[in-house]
Amino acid sequence: GGDEEGDGYETDHQDYCEVCQQGGEIILCDTCPRAYHMVCLDPEMEKAPEGKWSCPHCKEGVQWEAKDENSELEAEGDVELEECVLGEPEEEEDDHMEFCRVCKDGGELLCCDACPSSYHIHCLNPPLPEIPNGEWLCPRCLCPQMKGKVQRILHWKWGEPPPPTPVPRPPDADLDAPSPKPLEGRPERQFFAKWVGMSYWHCSWVSELQLELYCSVMFRNYQRKTDMDEPPTFDFGVEDDGKSSKRKNKDPQYAQLEEQFYRYGIKQEWMMIHRILNH
Structure with missing residues (x-):
């Protein structure tokens, strides 16, 4: 467990580091397909771990998967296990x-x-x-899976709150009594993600929970460096607001791209199509 890639056996693990997305000498998690450079871990690791090793993502709340594997050891002592259960039937x-x-x-x-x-x-x-x-x-x-591997988190904003939950009317309530007020949801943060192996045209919004579950190390690093109370200000690139608003009035396509991409820090030149490979 925690073996470094390159021992000549096949695994279903990713062949790049979860944090920096680069290959090289990586250690593999024993409870999920993630892999890491030792220097990219927080805190960084001096030497490869011995025995079974679980990555930060698994340790953060999915450690029960690792615990399940230990049940094989318990199964070997079936008799002892039965005595245990018989001795304390109420302890489920x-x-x-x-x-x-x-x-x-x-x-x-x-x-x-x-x-x-x-x-x-x-x-x-x-x-x-x-x-x-x-x-x-x-x-x-x-929580739905994400459409790919996040390369970079570009921006965040407050999303719309989820629809409120209706509250059932108490059975003993008067017929004339007003229906109970539905329970309101809270706005949640949404994050604008650039995907590995996809151009900036494919950037899209993901939920905080998706990042927490599927991209925890990068997300923690982003949280450390970013104010999570106030969303970042919009980035209008090199053009000042005056020029930008004039251009938006003249060119509806530019206005749409500004709304969807440019204001979140994506530069126009990053959206240029360099060549068409197939059609």
Whole structure:
């Protein structure tokens, strides 16, 4: 585990570092396909780890996958395990977090049915009025995959809040009583991402949770260097506002590109098509 690439065996791991996107001598995570240069880790690693090694992404909340693998060892001592269970029938093991993933406090928590995450219902976005019946999957488990590998985070902005959650009318409420107010969601940060192997024309917006789950090291570095309370100001490139607004009035295509790309720090020359390879 934590072996460096180049031992002559095939793996499903990526062949580049998760942080800097470059190849070379990298260490492989034993619980996901990510790989890292030792100097790109935070804190950086002096020498390759011995035995099983989990990357920062896995340690941050998916460590239960690694724990599952240890169950093979437990299975070897089936008899002891059975005695354990028989001895304490009321002690059902629960791997769920004992604190809310959002506010880090304990209390009455809603547990995900697919991973160890736990939440207060009021900390979800939008909040839930009550504990739901049946199976419930948390935001992390429902988070969609990203369309590729992020090369660079260019900008962030506040997105629209999710639609509010309707609150059911209490069964004993008067017929004339107004319906309970829906629970409002909170605006969430969205990040403008440049993708590895795709031109700036393909830059698109991703959620904070997607970056946290699928691009954690780069995201943490971005958070360290960026004010996360106030979005960055728009970048109008080399043209001053006066020239830019005149040009926008004359040229609707420029206005659209400015709205979609230029204001987020993408320069016009980066959008130039150099050659057509096929049609």
